[in-house]
Amino acid sequence: RxxxxxxxxxxxxxxxxxxxxxxxxxxxxxxxxxxxxxxxxxxxxxxxxxxxxxxxxxxxxxxxxxEGVQRAPVFAFATLAEAGQFVLWATTNLEEFQRAAEATTRHGKLRDMRVTVEGNHVYLTFEYITGDASGQNMVTIATEAVCDYIEKNSPIRPRYHFLEANLSGDKKASAQSFLLVRGKKxxxxxxxxxxxxxxxxxxxxxxxxxxxxxxxxxxxxxxxxxxxxxxxxxxxxxxxxxxxxxxxxxxxxxxxxxxxxxxxxxxxxxxxxxxxxxxxxxxxxxxxxxxxxxxxxxxxxxxxxxxxxxxxxxxxxxxxxxxxxxxxxxxxxxxxxxxxxxxxxxxxxx
CATH class of the missing domain: 3.90.770.10 (3-hydroxy-3-methylglutaryl-coenzyme A Reductase; Chain A, domain 2)
Structure with a gap:
């Protein structure tokens, strides 16, 4: 089942x-x-x-x-200036994001976060260690917890966000393959x-x-x-x-x-x-x-x-x-x- x-x-x-x-x-x-x-x-x-x-x-x-597995949510703001302010806040709150993510799993660890800004959109790529599991479900649930934390605590409120915005490379070949890792290199x-x-x-x-x-x-x-x-x-x-x-x-x-x-x-x-x-x-x-x-x-x-x-x-x-x-x-x-x-x-x- x-x-x-x-x-x-x-x-x-x-x-x-x-x-x-x-x-x-x-x-x-x-x-x-x-x-x-x-x-x-x-x-x-x-x-x-x-x-x-x-x-x-x-x-x-x-x-x-x-090794590492990613999820990449996107957050939309009214202006590029708001997006920049959000990035400044997010980059100083990685430890809080880690606590939120790791409360959902016994085996997963949030190891890193990368930031990509495109206009008034901010993509946060979260990279996890997933133990002996392949880890897609694990990182999805953990990232949802981080997004919930951001919605509740960010001083710059996003207009909306999506849990995965197609930047993680999940189930597709991408040009970032040789620069990063997805799963095990x-x-x-x-x-x-x-x-x-x-x-x-x-x-x-x-x-x-x-x-x-x-x-x-x-x-x-x-x-x-x-x-x-x-x-x-x-x-x-x-x-x-x-x-x-x-x-x-x-x-x-x-x-x-x-x-x-x-x-x-x-x-x-x-x-x-x-x-x-x-x-x-x-x-x-x-x-x-x-x-x-x-x-x-x-x-x-x-x-x-x-x-x-x-x-x-x-x-x-x-x-x-x-x-x-x-x-x-x-x-x-x-x-x-x-x-x-x-x-x-x-x-x-x-």
């Missing part, structure tokens, strides 16, 4: 395991088998191939760089020896760097936010399997992949994602199937959310290595013909 309204049933989506994926992180350490829920043939096979490649190379380094890297690239991906480090360079220009020409092959594939499948808010793939699947040759002629590969929205408690993580998937990862319950963020980075790195390897070797189309369309042909022949 805490997950859905007007309930009529459930939808079954196949779940496969990708791995083992070895991660040498600050919080995630060891070999992980990652549950992925998808109806897209070849997806689990591709992420599994990338994961096994990383593991054979000794694992990837993964680091949680920052994570990065992962690995060095793949030339022999492993040739053996597992059937191509060379040089050709993969050539592809990365060409795709970087393609991203510039098309105006994409970030530069990567397909973060959304792995994140959506993991989010669905593990009870995350799947709509948050909109901001989570923003980031940068980078390939280069090192001095030994091996392939250096890295990914950085500034907006990974995941939690190990709350929301859909308590549903039986989703909790079971988190338990397969060993990341169910309190104290596991930061590790889950690092696993997401490692998974995206695995996916980038595999898909770019397939595009370089010519296996990309062949894999989809074999794994997706092969079944259709067998049925037709039968």
């Amino acid at each position: 805490h997950n859905i309204e007007n309930f009529i049933g459930t939808v079954k989506v196949p779940v496969g395991l990708a791995g083992p994926l070895r991660i040498n992180g600050l919080f995630a350490r060891g070999d992980f088998y990652v549950p992925l829920a998808t109806t897209e043939a070849a997806l689990v096979a591709s992420y599994s191939r990338g994961s096994q490649l990383i593991t054979s190379a000794g694992g990837c380094t993964a680091v949680l760089l920052n 994570v990065s992962a890297e690995v060095v793949i020896a030339r022999e492993l690239v040739q053996e597992r991906l059937h191509t060379t480090p040089e050709r993969m760097v050539d592809y990365w360079r060409a795709s970087a220009m393609g991203g510039v020409l098309s105006g994409t936010l970030g530069l990567h092959g397909h973060y959304a594939n792995g994140l959506a499948a993991l989010y669905l399997a593990c009870g995350q808010d799947v709509a948050c793939v909109a901001e989570s699947a923003v980031g940068v992949t980078r390939f280069e040759l090192n001095e030994q002629g091996a392939l250096y590969a890295s990914v950085t994602l500034p907006n990974v929205m995941v939690g190990s408690v709350g929301g859909g993580t308590g549903l039986p199937s989703q909790r079971a998937c988190l338990e397969v990862l060993g990341l169910a319950g309190p104290g596991k959310a930061q590790a889950l963020g690092e696993v997401c980075a490692g998974l995206c790195l695995a996916g980038e290595l595999s898909i770019i390897g397939a595009l370089c070797s010519g296996d990309f189309s062949r894999a989809h013909r074999k794994l997706a369309r092969g079944r259709e042909r067998s049925k037709e022949q039968g």
Whole structure:
């Protein structure tokens, strides 16, 4: 009853395991088998191939760089002068805002406030630490308490306000992604020896760097936010399997992949994602199937959310290595013909 309204049933989506994926992180350490829920043939096979490649190379380094979740209410005033006076008052009352917000939650902490003035409108972006929860509901309730405090105590009364004014980046890709953080900012890297690239991906480090360079220009020409092959594939499948808010793939699947040759002629590969929205408690993580998937990862319950963020980075790195390897070797189309369309042909022949 805490997950859905007007309930009529459930939808079954196949779940496969990708791995083992070895991660040498600050919080995630060891070999992980990652549950992925998808109806897209070849997806689990591709992420599994990338994961096994990383593991054979000794694992990837993964680091949680920052974390925070925002809500951004707007307050409207009669004039720009009133807006300026309100800003002066608000910036001296952060401690009161923190008390109001933190009275609504046992786990959330109001860490920071940023101010944006547009004419007679003032946007206050409140940034929270949300513990092991993804935190959207937590920060919404906490920010409402702050807005109530402002309405009651501000010497400059706003004409009206809205709890969220589209400045937080919630469920959308935005240009502020690389300057700030939403959820968890994570990065992962690995060095793949030339022999492993040739053996597992059937191509060379040089050709993969050539592809990365060409795709970087393609991203510039098309105006994409970030530069990567397909973060959304792995994140959506993991989010669905593990009870995350799947709509948050909109901001989570923003980031940068980078390939280069090192001095030994091996392939250096890295990914950085500034907006990974995941939690190990709350929301859909308590549903039986989703909790079971988190338990397969060993990341169910309190104290596991930061590790889950690092696993997401490692998974995206695995996916980038595999898909770019397939595009370089010519296996990309062949894999989809074999794994997706092969079944259709067998049925037709039968």
